[in-house]
Amino acid sequence: MNFSRHFRVERLAPGVHAALAVPGGFALCNSGIVDLGGETVVFDSMLTPTAGALLARTAERLTGRRPAWVVNSHWHGDHIWGNSAFVSSHIVSSRTVRANIEARSLSQFRNDRREMRRELPRLTGPRSPYAKRDRAELRGWFQGVVSMPPSHRIVPPGVTFEDELVLTGSRRSIELRTYGGGHSPSDVFAYLPDERVVFAGDLALRGLHPSVGDGRPRAWVAILRRMEKLPISTVVPGHGSPGPKSTLATTRTYLQDLQRIVREWMRTRKEARTLSRIPIPAPYRRWGFSIMFPGNVLRTYRLARAEALGRARHGNGRAP
Numbered sequence: 001m002n003f004s005r006h007f008r009v010e011r012l013a014p015g016v017h018a019a020l021a022v023p024g025g026f027a028l029c030n031s032g033i034v035d036l037g038g039e040t041v042v043f044d045s046m047l048t049p050t051a052g053a054l055l056a057r058t059a060e061r062l063t064g065r066r067p068a069w070v071v072n073s074h075w076h077g078d079h080i081w082g083n084s085a086f087v088s089s090h091i092v093s094s095r096t097v098r099a100n101i102e103a104r105s106l107s108q109f110r111n112d113r114r115e116m117r118r119e120l121p122r123l124t125g126p127r128s129p130y131a132k133r134d135r136a137e138l139r140g141w142f143q144g145v146v147s148m149p150p151s152h153r154i155v156p157p158g159v160t161f162e163d164e165l166v167l168t169g170s171r172r173s174i175e176l177r178t179y180g181g182g183h184s185p186s187d188v189f190a191y192l193p194d195e196r197v198v199f200a201g202d203l204a205l206r207g208l209h210p211s212v213g214d215g216r217p218r219a220w221v222a223i224l225r226r227m228e229k230l231p232i233s234t235v236v237p238g239h240g241s242p243g244p245k246s247t248l249a250t251t252r253t254y255l256q257d258l259q260r261i262v263r264e265w266m267r268t269r270k271e272a273r274t275l276s277r278i279p280i281p282a283p284y285r286r287w288g289f290s291i292m293f294p295g296n297v298l299r300t301y302r303l304a305r306a307e308a309l310g311r312a313r314h315g316n317g318r319a320p
């Protein structure tokens with residue numbers, strides 16, 4: 001129902017909706033629209049102010065009022081660059097997410113804009129490095145960023161919390177929580193205890209390779225294990241379609257497989273260049289965003305090597 005170029009809306013429960021990114025549009029990430037009763041909350045503002053403005057209008061149409069709150073799950077541009085479209089809302093996230101937005105978002109925007117303008121013509125054609133199945137999504141991503149003016153305003157959260165913030169209305173509560181950083185230095189998810197719905201941000205993806213480039217797989221696994229203890233019926237991932245609770249375990253297994261593959265590679269002391277040639281394991285070969293895999297392997301290797309060096313320096317991990 002409710003199709004636009006940028007996202008489609010799916011009702012999860014009365015007053016609880018997911019806005020799901022349409023490949024090729026300028027949303028890129030999934031968002032949530034939650035009617036608390038008396039106030040409306042939006043989870044993640046999408047890639048561009050164009051998609052963000054449509055999201056704000058959609059929230060107003062579905063709930064009868066403008067969103068009072070916009071949650072930022074983490075600092076990555078595809079979840080927060082729509083913030084500037086929410087002029088009358090409080091933007092809220094963890095203190096660490098805010099610090100990362102302030103320190104890194106503008107340079108990410110400038111770099112992405114330059115690189116994506118350059119990459120757009122390379123998307124198609126016989127020598128394209130991009131998998132066919134990813135091209136529609138990547139086109140929307142690149143075009144969306146290129147469509148934003150260089151003067152685009154980065155809007156950081158004006159309200160921050162440490163571990164948890166609960167917003168309660170007459171109809172329901174939404175629990176904004178962070179268990180630390182896994183996919184990014186700090187990842188916030190939203191939990192609706194009555195409906196058992198989780199808006200996971202990029203802590204969970206469905207049918208797509210998650211991105212480890214800015215994250216720490218070991219901490220990420222621990223975060224997902226903790227989330228898996230919550231009573232959950234529906235997971236709205238940062239990208240991909242909503243799924244059951246097992247969506248969390250699937251992402252966790254991917255991260256554990258990644259760590260295992262890298263450990264095995266390190267044990268056999270292969271030449272450095274073979275690291276980038278490790279094939280995608282069979283269960284993930286049909287997943288989208290396959291372009292993430294080599295970077296995920298490299299990041300996991302670098303973290304594992306730093307850890308091993310640290311252990312050697314500190315006497316096999318024993319406290320002095």
Ligand SMILES: [Zn+2]
Binds near residue numbers: 183202211
């Ligand atoms: Zn992300």
